[in-house]
Amino acid sequence: MNALPIADTFASREPAELPSLHEASQPTLTNDRLALLLMGHAAFQYLHVSCELGLFELLVRRPALDRAEIKRELGLADRAMDILLLGTTSLGLLTKRDERYTVTPLITEIVENGQWKHFTDVVAFEHEIVSEGQRDLLGSLRSNTNEGIRRIPGEGNSLYRRLAENPRLQEVFYRYMRSWSELAHEHLAKINLGGARTLLDCGGGDAVNALALAAMHPELQVTILEIPEAAPYAAAAVAESPHSDRVSVHECDMFTADWPTGADCVLFAHQLVIWTLEENVTLLSKAYDALADGGQLVILNSMSHDEGDGPLFAALDSAYFASMPAEGGMIYSWAQHEQCLRAAGFTEMRRVSGDGWTPHGVIVATKRQRQAGPRP
Numbered sequence: 001m002n003a004l005p006i007a008d009t010f011a012s013r014e015p016a017e018l019p020s021l022h023e024a025s026q027p028t029l030t031n032d033r034l035a036l037l038l039m040g041h042a043a044f045q046y047l048h049v050s051c052e053l054g055l056f057e058l059l060v061r062r063p064a065l066d067r068a069e070i071k072r073e074l075g076l077a078d079r080a081m082d083i084l085l086l087g088t089t090s091l092g093l094l095t096k097r098d099e100r101y102t103v104t105p106l107i108t109e110i111v112e113n114g115q116w117k118h119f120t121d122v123v124a125f126e127h128e129i130v131s132e133g134q135r136d137l138l139g140s141l142r143s144n145t146n147e148g149i150r151r152i153p154g155e156g157n158s159l160y161r162r163l164a165e166n167p168r169l170q171e172v173f174y175r176y177m178r179s180w181s182e183l184a185h186e187h188l189a190k191i192n193l194g195g196a197r198t199l200l201d202c203g204g205g206d207a208v209n210a211l212a213l214a215a216m217h218p219e220l221q222v223t224i225l226e227i228p229e230a231a232p233y234a235a236a237a238v239a240e241s242p243h244s245d246r247v248s249v250h251e252c253d254m255f256t257a258d259w260p261t262g263a264d265c266v267l268f269a270h271q272l273v274i275w276t277l278e279e280n281v282t283l284l285s286k287a288y289d290a291l292a293d294g295g296q297l298v299i300l301n302s303m304s305h306d307e308g309d310g311p312l313f314a315a316l317d318s319a320y321f322a323s324m325p326a327e328g329g330m331i332y333s334w335a336q337h338e339q340c341l342r343a344a345g346f347t348e349m350r351r352v353s354g355d356g357w358t359p360h361g362v363i364v365a366t367k368r369q370r371q372a373g374p375r376p
Helices: 004-012 031-038 040-053 055-061 067-074 078-090 105-112 116-143 147-151 159-163 167-183 185-190 208-216 231-239 277-290 312-323 334-344
Strands: 094-097 100-103 198-202 221-226 247-251 263-269 291-302 348-353 360-366
Touching: 031 040, 040 055, 040 078, 040 116, 055 067, 055 100, 055 105, 067 078, 078 094, 100 105, 105 116, 116 147, 116 167, 116 312, 147 312, 159 167, 167 185, 167 208, 185 208, 185 360, 198 208, 198 277, 208 221, 208 231, 208 247, 208 263, 221 231, 231 247, 263 277, 277 291, 277 334, 291 312, 291 334, 334 348, 334 360
Parallel strands: 198 221, 198 263, 221 247, 263 291
Antiparallel strands: 094 100, 291 360, 348 360
């Protein structure tokens, strides 16, 4: 595949073709922001240890405790308590008033919305897997490949294949992916599948999205496409589900294997952020061929702004995709996904943006018969 045409197409698009979903704003570099950039690893560790110690849950359950009460509940020594409270208040995780501490409203909202386990699963994933690999971001950018994978023992050039040789890390990863997917299920629920009866879930992990869709749509038959190293996770989850009669697992390499054809819908959930744009065109073209005419393709993952200036969450997450999972990938913009869809033959697409603390978004494309002409 020639990578140049699609790259040139992105570069040549007119601004009018790139609708904005936000008002662009450039952050001001303050002393505090500079400190976060310089010692951001320490900022994350304050978040991590606070989650592990149960600090936030304690203060949501019992707001406005004083230092002595928190110290007694957490069982920390005086110096350790001073360090923890200094860090968490300076970072804005806690607020202090009249010698009493409360959790910042956003953390309280996450807890009260039932998303706290999802949040802490993401924190554990960042601590156990991501932080090590990102130490190789410089080399990864210079070589344009995932050099951080060397920090995960095993064979293969992708995180997903090496995890099979590291059961503890594999458990952390799939717990995180389940939580990250469940955070996005509100977006799945909003999608009109147009009466679809069959759906292919591409790279479906431990079946979290497939089973959710089966529960939402009682007539839907779902087939999960997953590599052999990960397929057993999906199969085990399906076997324990009340929807096992409508969800199945198809072991394959999506890039090289033939796909089942005639599907009414194809789902890429948290998948197209892993690969290069050229590889995404390959997958989307195979999806186009697998779809029945009039069928829908759904992309669900984090999105960055078309202008390339945020959101911050997407920018920081891209460092992980540069360093770890595979040899390409990042949090692409809406427009980049849409251009890949056009290159694969799709002409009708629409955006569904999210409004939560994660940068999730959805693009729904509809298949119409491909016009005659060369494929990229």
